[in-house]
Amino acid sequence: MLRTQIQLFGVSQTMIGSDYPFVIMERDPIARLTELGLSAQDNEMLVRRNALRWLGRDEA
Numbered sequence: 569m570l571r572t573q574i575q576l577f578g579v580s581q582t583m584i585g586s587d588y589p590f591v592i593m594e595r596d597p598i599a600r601l602t603e604l605g606l607s608a609q610d611n612e613m614l615v616r617r618n619a620l621r622w623l624g625r626d627e628a
Contacts, residue, residue, distance in 0.1 A: 571604055579606070583622070597614045 574582055584601060594600060601611060620626055 570600070574604075575612045576607075579613050580618060582614060583618045585619070 570582075570584075586597070589613065598615075601614065608612070617626075
């Protein structure tokens with residue numbers, strides 16, 4: 569599903585986060601992301617840079 573979302577909307581329009589403080593079913597979300605075989609830059613965008621940009625705290 570995540571791969572399809574990235575294909576449809578692009579890596580720049582997708583963020584990966586947690587459901588904290590709720591219990592999530594995915595025990596190792598980073599492993600799921602690693603399974604996609606994305607570049608280190610794409611992984612960084614998904615787990616950090618896109619969220620910073622959305623919050624108006626883009627470093628670039």
